[in-house]
Amino acid sequence: MPLLRLLLLAVVIGAGAVSAAESRPNVLLVLLDDSGWTDFGCYGSQIDTPRIDQAAREGMRFTDCHSAAPNCSPSRTGLLTGRTPSRVGMYSYRPPDHPMHLPTREVTLAEILKGQGYHTGHFGKWHCSTLLDADQPSPQDQGFDYTLGTDNNAAPNHLNPVNFIRNGEPVEKTEGYSCQVVVEECMSWLDSIGAGQSADPFFACVWYHEPHTPIASPPELVEKYQSQFPDLSQKHAAYYANIENVDIATGKLLDKLKTLGIDDDTLVFITSDNGGLHSFSNARLRGKKSNVWEGGHRVPGIFRWPGHIAAGTINDTPISGVDFLPTVCDIAGADYPAGVGLDGVSLADLFAGNADRVERERPLYWFFYRLNPSLAIRDGKWSLIADTNDAQRPKSHGLTAEDMPHIKASRPEKFLLFDLSEDLAQKHDVSAAHPEVFAEMQRKAVELHAEVVAEGPRWEIKDYQGGKKKVWDSY
Ligand SMILES: [Ca+2]
16 A cells, blocks of 8 residues: 555544544533523522532533423423424423323434443433333433433432432432432442443433422521521522532532543533523523523523633523534434434534534424413524413313313414513513514414424323313413
């Protein structure tokens, strides 16, 4: 072989080896439960979150980051599939033992990364199926090798929870605060798979139960906030302490990456599954958890990957939980799931500094059928809010059999248009001042909603009654 060709080959092999190693970073997804966009110091909160703030300083902090839905189960579904949750059939909150779940046929990010040779672990709240129901897919069925966590909330609260399940087996006794327990388990798992030494990377989901109610927080932290802010209620002091406890746990996890020497090889994403319940958690926004107003789904969004994402950057691009799967696929060199429409787009070019905006074929979209308004789309600075034609029908807290045909036949109506660049609080409907934008946004909302509900599965709901019915209004 001529020398030049040999040299070229060596260069190509060398480049390939480097990019293969670089293109399979570890991925750590840290998810809070019900934390709004202003619960961390770096987003203006008075709660002490030094470790999360440090992660933000070392990475890219998004100010316009959204959960895929304004509620737990659908939002988690969006993160794992890159698809808008109603398209997958997660139309709503998932009550215990409910037939609605993340279907087996969906390709999750854990399955994709497992196919790329990743170790996969899930720690904390799952809420995508019933864990001990053989008829529903477990996290293992969705691509996770190792799991410790719960169906839904930690019970009776975050301290010494009694309902943890490890790899399909109920755990007899769990001691400590839930966030610390799941982080300790994740760190042991990292040791067990030889993280830092193994050639194979990992994908770890650390999905805290905090700060979802019922909360329990270390008393010394509660006292600290009570003395620091004498006017703060006991309930709010406990909430502040809850967030700080999560920050301490997250700090341990980040220290572990450093100890293992994999800090630069790990993409970390810190976010929440929906907006908060308290007004201080959703500062300057309209609405709260479960609403399609900004307060229901604008969440913290911090990406950290030293050496690959410029430190100390603040980005105001609108992004969503559905972007996580395509982003990680791009970075890990994995193919997108075949034959399914993704709603998210890759953020890899934003990270690399190759773009300052992302191009979307479809606007961002949120649908939560129980609440009025029930639908929102977002295109640039424009936010369109709508009811569906089903708005005035009384509904139960969870999805019932009679809801299914109504969801399938639903269409948006009663539209409002907001310019978020001028009116983040969504107080002033500007539809009359911008008739062309308004018409175009309505057209997009109607088209996208029709497509989503046509694709979403129809659940057979036999036993679940749903309880008291009412019209759920958030205007
Ligand atoms: Ca939640």
